[in-house]
C-alpha cells in the first residue's frame with residue numbers, strides 16, 4: 001500500500017580517497033564544480049519531492065563521506081532539508097562522519113542540525129587499517145568524539161570491520177574494547193565483504209562469491225559471537241545482526257526501515273520505498289545530474305512482503321503480527337509452512353501475534369533469508 005515518505009536518506013557521493021574494500025558509490029577527490037552541481041541538483045530534488053513526504057521522523061545523511069563537504073556546504077545542505085521538509089520535534093537526524101575530515105567548523109555545522117553522528121573507524125589496529133586502506137588514525141577518532149561532545153552531540157556511534165585477511169581474535173577483541181572505552185552509544189560490526197576485482201582481493205583476500213575454507217567461516221562466527229559477548233558485558237546490546245546499542249540509542253531510522261517504513265532517497269545511488277515500490281537513483285553522478293530515471297525494483301507484492309519479513313527478522317524484536325500486516329498488507333500465514341520449518345530448526349520463535357529470530361537464527365540469518373525468499377522467487381524450487 002502506497003504511503004507518504006516518513007524518512008529521508010541523503011547520499012553524499014564523495015570521499016577523500018577510495019578504501020580498498022569499498023562497494024559504495026563514491027567519487028574520490030571530487031572537483032569543486034562537481035560538488036556544487038551535486039548540491040544544486042540535490043536541493044531541486046528536495047523541493048520536487050517534498051510534497052510526497054509526511055512529517056519526517058528521521059533523516060540519515062550517508063555516503064560517501066558527508067563530512068568531506070565544507071562547513072558552508074554542510075550548512076547549505078541542512079538548510080535545504082529544513083526549508084523543504086517538516087521534521088517532527090524529536091526527529092532523529094544522523095550523519096556519517098569520517099573522523100579525519102572533522103574540523104571544528106564542520107562540527108559546528110553538524111551541531112546546528114544533527115543529533116546523532118556515526119563515525120567510521122573500522123579498526124584501531126594500524127596493520128588492519130593499512131590493509132583496508134583507511135585514511136586517518138585512531139587519534140583522529142578520539143579527537144572527533146571530543147569535538148562532537150564539546151558541542152553537545154553525545155549520541156555517537158562507530159563502525160568496526162572484522163574478518164579482515166590475517167586478523168586474529170586478539171586484534172578483534174582489542175578493537176571491541178577500544179570502541180567500548182571511547183564511550184560511544186552504538187557500535188556496528190560488519191564482517192568484511194571482499195568484492196571481486198577489488199584491491200583487497202589483489203592483496204590475497206577471497207572474494208565474497210568464492211567459498212571460504214571452513215576454518216575461516218568458523219573464525220567469522222567466533223568473531224561475531226565475541227562481539228555480542230564483549231559489547232553486552234559493557235551494556236551495549238545486539239539489536240540487529242550487525243548492530244549493538246545501549247538501550248534507547250538504537251538507530252531509529254534503520255530500525256523502522258527494516259520494519260517496512262517508507263523513505264525518500266535523494267542523491268545518486270539513493271533508494272526510495274513508498275510502501276509498495278522500491279526504486280534506486282542512478283549510481284552514477286553524471287547520469288543523475290542529467291535526470292536519468294531511477295531503476296524500479298519490480299517485484300510482486302508477495303515477494304515484497306517476504307523481503308520485508310526477512311529484513312525485520314534481522315532484528316532481535318522481529319515482527320509483531322499487527323505491525324507486519326499494517327506495513328505489508330499480508331499476514332504471517334502467507335508463509336506458514338516456511339515459518340514452521342524455521343521454528344522447527346530452532347531459528348525462529350513463532351507465536352500467533354509475533355515472530356522473532358532466536359539467537360541461533362540471528363547467527364544464521366542467511367538461512368532464514370534463503371528459506372523465505374526462495375519460496376517467493378518465480379522459477380526457484
Ligand code: SF4
Pocket residue numbers: 014015016017018019021022023024026063064065098120
Ligand atoms: S570512506 Fe566509506 S564510502 Fe568512502 S571509500 Fe571508504 S568505505 Fe567507501
